[in-house]
Amino acid sequence: MNSKSLPDNLDQLIDQAxxxxxxxxxxxxxxxxxxxxxxRQIAWRQLLLDFGLKVLVVVGVLIVLGGTLFWANMxxxxxxxxxxxxxxxxxxxxxxxxxxxxFTFFVDxxxxxxxxHRRSSIQL
Amino acid sequence: xxDADLIAQIKCGNTNAFRFLVSKYQRLVWHMVLRxxxxxxxxxxxxxEVFIRVFRNIDSYRGDSKLSTWIGSIAYNxxxxxxxxxxxxxxxxxxxxxxxxxxxPSPQTPSELLQSSDLKRSVHLLVDQLPxxxxxxxxxxxxxxxxxxxxxxITSMQEGTIKSYLxxxxxxxxxxxxxxxxxxxxxxxxNNDKQLSL
Numbered sequence: 001m002n003s004k005s006l007p008d009n010l011d012q013l014i015d016q017a018x019x020x021x022x023x024x025x026x027x028x029x030x031x032x033x034x035x036x037x038x039x040r041q042i043a044w045r046q047l048l049l050d051f052g053l054k055v056l057v058v059v060g061v062l063i064v065l066g067g068t069l070f071w072a073n074m075x076x077x078x079x080x081x082x083x084x085x086x087x088x089x090x091x092x093x094x095x096x097x098x099x100x101x102x103f104t105f106f107v108d109x110x111x112x113x114x115x116x117h118r119r120s121s122i123q124l
Numbered sequence: 125x126x127d128a129d130l131i132a133q134i135k136c137g138n139t140n141a142f143r144f145l146v147s148k149y150q151r152l153v154w155h156m157v158l159r160x161x162x163x164x165x166x167x168x169x170x171x172x173e174v175f176i177r178v179f180r181n182i183d184s185y186r187g188d189s190k191l192s193t194w195i196g197s198i199a200y201n202x203x204x205x206x207x208x209x210x211x212x213x214x215x216x217x218x219x220x221x222x223x224x225x226x227x228x229p230s231p232q233t234p235s236e237l238l239q240s241s242d243l244k245r246s247v248h249l250l251v252d253q254l255p256x257x258x259x260x261x262x263x264x265x266x267x268x269x270x271x272x273x274x275x276x277x278i279t280s281m282q283e284g285t286i287k288s289y290l291x292x293x294x295x296x297x298x299x300x301x302x303x304x305x306x307x308x309x310x311x312x313x314x315n316n317d318k319q320l321s322l
Contacts, residue, residue, distance in 0.1 A: 014297055017247035018266035026154055027168065031146040034175045035139050041176070 036121050043117045047110045054109070055102075127191040134182050146175050152192060152268055153199045159263040160203040160256055170206060174199045189277055196270070196278040200260065207256060250297045258293040261286050 027033070073081050087094060125133075125144070133141035150171070157170045177198050185194055251259055257279075264270045264278060265286075275286050 010298065010301065011294075013243055014247060014294065014301070015266070017244040018251070018262060018294075018297075019269075020244045021151075021155070021267060022158065022248050023245075024154065024158060024164075026150055030150055030168070030171070031143045034146050034172050035143045037172060038142065038176060038179050039139060 039121060040114075040118055044114055047113055051106060051110050054105075128187060131182065131185060131187070131191070134179070142179060145178075149192060149195050152196060155263055155267050156196065156199045156260070157203060159251070159259045159267075160200075161206060162252060166206075170202065174202045177202060190274070192268075193270070193274050193277050196264065196268070196274075200278050203260075204256075246301065247297060250300050251293075254293055254296065257281070258289050258296075261289040262293050265290055 069083065070081075130141055130145055134145065153171050153174050154167065157167050157174070158164070161167065161170055174195075178195055181198070185191070251262055254262070260279060261275060261281075264275045265272070270278065272283050272286050275281070276283055279286070281289075
């Protein structure tokens with residue numbers, strides 16, 4: 001072996017090798033992909049927040065309305081209030097309608113909007 | 125743009141500033157993830173996860189440490205969480221390396237090894253065989269040129285532990301090279317003797 005090609009100091013060579021970057025390629029669009037993922041997460045959270053606020057407003061209005069009607073009929077017994085007995089006798093179908101409405105609005109206001117946003121960000 | 129300006133812009137919701145931050149620190153994160161997790165196929169998802177955590181926690185960055193140190197600590201914790209979840213690798217801080225050995229997978233001739241690119245590859249192969257804490261400390265110190273104190277901030281390890289990992293890791297790599305290529309050590313001694321006699 002040619003002694004001129006030998007390392008003078010193996011430790012020095014190890015240091016140099018340890019300081020050398022390993023061979024790999026970072027995908028060119030990596031930063032764009034990270035930002036797109038973050039923007040999707042922000043959009044999802046914003047849509048959920050908007051939907052939550054809308055649900056709160058609707059529930060708030062219903063509570064005020066129910067409270068007002070209840071207050072107007074305070075002198076009557078609970079069984080004699082017609083609209084209240086309608087609710088108590090049809091709890092299951094009413095619950096199903098409320099759930100179906102909630103689900104439809106959730107899909108329309110959150111899921112569809114999210115996928116539209118995701119599709120447009122991928123196209124860009 | 126300084127790191128403080130960059131952080132201020134990101135806190136205001138500027139995603140372009142965040143894109144710039146990702147471009148600036150992506151090499152640091154990729155180096156750490158590749159060395160710690162060692163799975164090329166998971167690397168991009170892991171790196172994305174690191175930057176998403178950076179974005180989510182950007183408000184907690186007060187500027188007490190360098191931004192690279194803070195991002196490094198998030199990358200370190202993300203990788204440790206991943207390794208713990210995977211559960212294949214033990215995460216003991218004081219690994220007993222008395223019986224531990226590393227070796228090059230394929231036989232190489234000393235002349236091949238002495239070519240700088242081959243030596244570099246051989247050393248990288250040996251580093252990949254070290255336990256995770258050794259790999260991490262060696263990567264942060266040699267590749268990213270962090271100080272011992274900064275590595276302590278990133279990994280929450282004591283300075284003495286970090287120094288011990290560096291020395292023992294280097295010794296294991298050196299021993300593996302000398303064991304596989306005893307000619308190198310002998311010739312080195314001969315060269316030193318020649319220089320001394322001159």
